[in-house]
Amino acid sequence: MKYNKTELAIQKLVNDGVVPGVNYAFIDEDGTQRHLIGNKQLVPKEVPLDDGHLIYDMASLTKVVGTTMVILKLVEDGKLSLEDSISDYLPEWQYPEVTVRNLITHTSGIEGYIPHREQLDHDELIKALLGLKAGAGLNHEMHYADVNFIFLGLIAKQVTGKAIQPLIEEIVLKPLHMVNSSFHPDAKKCVPTTYDKEHGLLQGHVHDPKARVLGEDCGSAGLFSNMDDLLLFVESVLNPDDNPVLSSDTVRGFYTDQTKHDLGRSYGFERINCEGMPFIWQSGFTGTFIVIIPEKKRAMVFLSNRIHPVSPNEYYIERRKPLIETYLNENK
Template structure:
């Protein structure tokens, strides 16, 4: 199955766009997996091995932070209309709410000089000193800052770093036992960039803000394997209340932005699946070359893991190719669905 999608994935490796890819297609109870290519090209070639840890980058948002926040909402500890200022008093703008952060409609903007050279405390203070611009509520502008703030709100409510909360409230209950924010063995990790300042980044988070903020970053930092992400997707596709309630899963298919037309849900982006019947899917990507797609209606999903920033970032050519692979997958998966 998925011959065209697999062909597009292998071509991505064969023409040098990415070193290698691990992938999975989930169709209800059936799972098809594969891997192809290399995990490292420098300092020497290393063939890709099964179930290596990938730096998920922004998939941390939807695998982890979104679920922690929605769990807080489900238990009445937090509301979508709650103001950020009420939990983070140093943030001066009283208009921004939890919904704005979850949907990237907060309009938070500003420039932090020498950001990557700041200490964690200095970066924390600088981020809370940013301001809201003209895009507030009017435009969806993707920003890590929204999910850094959400992580800090969860920390205020539950008294633990957001990455600890993700581990205790999402990873452990789901049995995602290989997933971690602190890999014990770098050689079990697929490397990312060969950086001029950090050398070869392997087993340590690639994202610069997450590298500084460490356990207090809810926007990036999670490492996971293909098998664990299959566990996550299957949990999302099942009629269970893990990692969030069935009602919240249904709400993920709605445009949750204040203007309801910006194709963004709670953390997840929305996709239009035209076949076999018109309906929405959800998806998210990570800067390092990772991607998840979920069709909650047909109980199908795709996991795509690459290290497109190896050996050098940003590798912009990858983005259009990734999007084409997603579109091919959406087309192929639809032909497998039996309408009941």
């Protein structure tokens, strides 16, 4: 298949200076197309993006590539249930009506503000998160929040005795042969993110502040990966019978709404029905996203470092939705 309109939209993102460059790929019935455009770095000097195997900070793609897969595997193995109260595993949590399913679908209703969060250490941050409350949105509203997946990581640790990031390496990365993915990458192989005079270029070190503090206990961010490995992951979701981590029935569960009131969330992913064509997708703050159209056996993987040289670059968010719509409407 050809994706001329989508490729032109990506070209315009680069030409307009919205992102330095993009490593992107399309999967369809004809195979996989991979493309590079633009630069991998703009400061302190401009460096072209000429290597399709470079590693990116996945940010929140960690949630679906890693933590979601681990939780579902623990459910399959009978070590956990989606209907379990999270208080069974995190006794400090004061709202037993919140379940594992609520966390994985972002329908927990967890709300609240943590003052001076950036000054807290590992234990202090976890204590503060466990001190948040579940509001009226429980089961009735979707509110995307990192805390849901931080809690999932802590629950997995309670069940297995291992921190979530080593579990992701063991349960997900190894079976899928994602050999380029890790939580401690070689900085020289990484695309940089932010740049400032005090710290210089952030390269090979996680951008997310909570992930830096929580380290291996962070289930919401922290993974580094590249196009080679993400294509392996996406193929495993598109082909349930060949998934080496989860059963075909569990993988097909990604394709359907997993909330109690049809709030548009699957396991980890957002699920949207676009003119009768359901798709699932997830993005990462650093400029990454995955779109999967199960019925069509199609997918798009987009890797950029949109927060280079500075964050947050909100203009990228405005341009992302039209780009995805262009992709969805091409080759219907």
